[in-house]
Amino acid sequence: MPVVKKTLVLAATGALALTALSACSSSKSSGSGTAPAAAGGSTAAGTPKDVKHVSLMVGGIDKQIYLPYKLADQLGFYKKYGVDVTLSTEQDGGVGAEEAMISGQVDMTGAWYNHTIEFQMNHKAVESVVQLSGAPGEREMCATNSGVHSGADYAGKSMGVTDLGSGTDTLTQLIATKAGVAKDKFNRTGVGAGSTAIAALKKGAIACVMTTQPTVTAIQKQNLGYSAVDLATVDGATKALGGAWPAAGVLARTDWVNSHKEETQRVVNALVDTMHWINTHSPQEIADALPAQYTNNNIITKADYVAALTQDKGQFLPDGIMPAGGPKIVLDTEKLVGKADDSVKLGDTFTNEFAMNANKQEGYTVSTTPADSNG
Numbered sequence: 001m002p003v004v005k006k007t008l009v010l011a012a013t014g015a016l017a018l019t020a021l022s023a024c025s026s027s028k029s030s031g032s033g034t035a036p037a038a039a040g041g042s043t044a045a046g047t048p049k050d051v052k053h054v055s056l057m058v059g060g061i062d063k064q065i066y067l068p069y070k071l072a073d074q075l076g077f078y079k080k081y082g083v084d085v086t087l088s089t090e091q092d093g094g095v096g097a098e099e100a101m102i103s104g105q106v107d108m109t110g111a112w113y114n115h116t117i118e119f120q121m122n123h124k125a126v127e128s129v130v131q132l133s134g135a136p137g138e139r140e141m142c143a144t145n146s147g148v149h150s151g152a153d154y155a156g157k158s159m160g161v162t163d164l165g166s167g168t169d170t171l172t173q174l175i176a177t178k179a180g181v182a183k184d185k186f187n188r189t190g191v192g193a194g195s196t197a198i199a200a201l202k203k204g205a206i207a208c209v210m211t212t213q214p215t216v217t218a219i220q221k222q223n224l225g226y227s228a229v230d231l232a233t234v235d236g237a238t239k240a241l242g243g244a245w246p247a248a249g250v251l252a253r254t255d256w257v258n259s260h261k262e263e264t265q266r267v268v269n270a271l272v273d274t275m276h277w278i279n280t281h282s283p284q285e286i287a288d289a290l291p292a293q294y295t296n297n298n299i300i301t302k303a304d305y306v307a308a309l310t311q312d313k314g315q316f317l318p319d320g321i322m323p324a325g326g327p328k329i330v331l332d333t334e335k336l337v338g339k340a341d342d343s344v345k346l347g348d349t350f351t352n353e354f355a356m357n358a359n360k361q362e363g364y365t366v367s368t369t370p371a372d373s374n375g
Contacts, residue, residue: 052083052263056250058110059097060193061089062294064213064309065137065248067286068316069110072274074289080273083266096163101251102126107260108252108267112136112167113327116251116349117334121341125254128350130268130320130358132275133248135237136171137315140229141219142208143201148228151179151240154186160200160209163190167247168210173337175229175240183337195299201225213308214300221304232312241333246326254348265354272320272358279318283309320355321368327375347373 058066069087072078078085088106090097101109102124119126140159142148148157154176161169169190173183191200197209201224208228211219216232219225230236237245250267257264278286283306287295295305317323327346334340352370359366 050082052266053086054083054108054260054263054267055086055088055106056108056110056267057088057090057097057100057106059090059112061087061110063193064305064312065133065315066110067290067294068132068248068271068274068278070291070294071278071286071289072270074291075274075277077270077273077277078267081266081269083263083270085267085270098251102253104253107256107263108250110248111251113246113249113251113322113350114167114170114330114334117331117340117344117346120344120349121334121339125348126251127254127257127348128246128249128251128322129257129264130271130355131246131249131317131322131326131350132271132320133315134244134246134317134323134326135233135315136167136231136245136247137212137312138168138171138210138231139212139216139227140172140175140208140210140231141201141216141225142228143204143206143225144223146207146225146228148208150229151175151177151181153228154179154181156186157207158187158189158205160191160197160206160211161188162193162197162210164188166190170333170337170339171231171241172210174333177336178240198222198224198299213312214305217304217308218299232315241329243329244323244326245329245333246322249322249350257351265357268320268354269358269361272355272364273362275316275318275320276362276364278313278316283313286313317368319359319364319366319368321352321359321366322350322355322371324369324371325375327371329375331375346371346375 058069060066061070073087097109098111098115100106113128116126116128147153159172161172169188172188176183189206191197191206191209194215197211197215198218200206201209229240231240286309287302287306296302327350331340331344331346
């Protein structure tokens with residue numbers, strides 16, 4: 001069979017923010033799932049004999065922004081590359097995915113890139129080994145009677161975030177700061193995600209909540225609120241944050257990566273293959289490949305899930321490469337809210353090595369301009 005040369009095309013400004021499913025379910029799942037027919041039958045062929053084992057906790061595995069981790073499992077891509085991945089998700093009130101990774105409870109975490117900068121500020125070396133999205137995928141959803149339409153309106157309000165110190169907390173502070181509202185002029189309240197976030201908005205405990213799809217759609221369908229600040233599109237992120245903002249990726253301790261290069265490469269191979277699959281399949285096909293409870297549950301129907309994914313699918317980076325300029329914009333964000341300073345060495349917070357290797361191995365031509373050591 002001839003080798004087909006595959007080309008991935010990524011518009012530098014086309015990394016729209018993919019939105020997140022809110023209900024955190026899923027306890028654990030093995031990376032040995034069987035690929036559905038849509039995967040093209042690329043499951044076990046050529047699987048290495050020496051299967052590697054990796055544990056990976058996601059910051060809400062059934063959030064739409066984090067769908068690649070489970071999709072790779074469903075498509076059989078972990079098995080294809082000879083890595084048995086134990087997937088788990090953080091639970092409300094439990095240990096966070098990043099904390100589980102840094103403490104050694106799990107090997108890797110599915111989380112936002114900005115945490116690597118925050119870890120470095122705390123003298124802990126963590127890096128992103130594959131980048132899945134180029135924007136946060138978040139929207140500030142505000143109650144219909146809140147009167148909030150921009151960061152300038154946050155003063156005196158109680159703003160909902162996933163939890164204090166989370167990426168949504170950082171973004172909420174950033175939006176306010178850019179609008180000239182100091183963080184001590186409004187309240188930030190941890191309300192979790194999905195049903196708990198919706199309940200807080202419904203009860204009036206918060207004026208707004210920073211959240212993702214399809215929770216956004218659920219809030220709109222229940223006439224509870226509207227999108228006041230859009231971070232789910234390139235235009236929205238550029239207006240609010242000044243440019244593309246790399247979010248979801250795979251983070252791991254640098255010492256673990258250096259001593260487990262084979263495991264890291266195999267995980268990245270599986271996820272780069274998954275990103276290509278997402279890029280070449282429809283939102284309906286993607287939803288069909290995911291577990292039913294991810295796309296149809298107590299807050300969302302499958303039709304809503306597909307509609308949300310249709311709107312924001314362009315957030316996903318098809319080649320897993322950290323885009324040029326992205327790390328610096330995230331660093332500027334962290335500096336603005338007082339979580340980082342000029343001592344940060346961006347080159348230590350990410351690597352494109354594994355993603356470049358994965359694309360080369362599969363014959364993909366990378367057209368994303370990679371970030372260099374300066375971001």
